[in-house]
Amino acid sequence: MNDDFYIGYFDQSPRRIAGHTRWLVVLLAMLVAGLAVLLAARQAPAEPGTFEFGVKRTFEGVLYESPLPLLHSVSSVGAVTNYLLVGEGKHGLPAFARGHEGERVRFQGSLIQKGIAQMIELNDAKSFTVLGVASAQERLAASETIGEAVLIGELVDTKCYFGVMRPAVGKVHRACALRCLSGGVPPGLLVRDNQGDAIVLLLTGPGGQPLKFDVQWAARQVEAGGKLFINEGVTRLEVERLSLAMDESRQVRLSLDRN
Numbered sequence: 001m002n003d004d005f006y007i008g009y010f011d012q013s014p015r016r017i018a019g020h021t022r023w024l025v026v027l028l029a030m031l032v033a034g035l036a037v038l039l040a041a042r043q044a045p046a047e048p049g050t051f052e053f054g055v056k057r058t059f060e061g062v063l064y065e066s067p068l069p070l071l072h073s074v075s076s077v078g079a080v081t082n083y084l085l086v087g088e089g090k091h092g093l094p095a096f097a098r099g100h101e102g103e104r105v106r107f108q109g110s111l112i113q114k115g116i117a118q119m120i121e122l123n124d125a126k127s128f129t130v131l132g133v134a135s136a137q138e139r140l141a142a143s144e145t146i147g148e149a150v151l152i153g154e155l156v157d158t159k160c161y162f163g164v165m166r167p168a169v170g171k172v173h174r175a176c177a178l179r180c181l182s183g184g185v186p187p188g189l190l191v192r193d194n195q196g197d198a199i200v201l202l203l204t205g206p207g208g209q210p211l212k213f214d215v216q217w218a219a220r221q222v223e224a225g226g227k228l229f230i231n232e233g234v235t236r237l238e239v240e241r242l243s244l245a246m247d248e249s250r251q252v253r254l255s256l257d258r259n
Helices: 015-042 158-164 171-182
Strands: 057-064 070-074 080-087 103-114 117-122 129-133 144-157 187-193 198-204 221-231 234-244
Touching (some): 117 158
Parallel strands (some): 198 234
Antiparallel strands (some): 103 129
C-alpha cells in the first residue's frame, strides 16, 4: 500500500505530505511578512496635518470673502491668525456665512492645520453670530506685492491638503480633489521652495476675484503665471495665465525672499 496516498475525509494526512506542507506554509508566511515590511519601508512618510473631526472650537474675528474666504483673528495679546474658511464635506464657504464682508463674527467650527497654514470647517450654522462692523484697527492689513512669477506645480484642493486627507496629492487623490474644487474649496498650487520643502500658494483670479479654471486639472501639474502677494502669513498668486504644464515632471523652485 502507498503511504503517500491521501484520502480527503481522513483526519490526518500522510506524514511525508504533512511535513512538506507544513514547511511550505511557514516559508510562504515568512515571504509575505518580509514583503509587507519591505513595502512599508519604501512608503513615503505621511505628511503632517491634522483635522479635529468632531471637535468644535469657538472662533471670533473679521470675516472676508474676497480675495479668499478667511477669518482674520487677533488674540488678547495681539497675535494675528488668518484662517481659511470652508464648509462641511467638499464645499467652500457655506451660505450662512456669506454676505458679511468686513464684519466681526463668532461661530463654532473644526480646526484643520498643517504647519503654519490653518483652516476652519464651518459646521454649526446655529452658532454663527454677527457682532457688528469691524473697526479699522481690527481689519486685515493691505497685501504686499512680492513680484511677478511663473510657477509649475500641482493643482490641489487646500482642505484635503491641509489635513483632512492623506495622501492629498497625486493620481490617488484626483477624484476627491476634483469634487472639492468643484464644490468651492479654495484652490492651491503645490510647489517647492529653495530648500526643497513643499509650500502651497493660494490661487485667485485677476483683481482678487475667484479663480476660473478647469476642475479636470485637479491633481495635475499646471503652469501658473501672475503676481505674488503676501498678507500676514497668507501667500497667494493672482493668476493671469493658467494652463496644463507641457512637462508634468518639472517644477519651478519658489523663492519668497523679498530682499
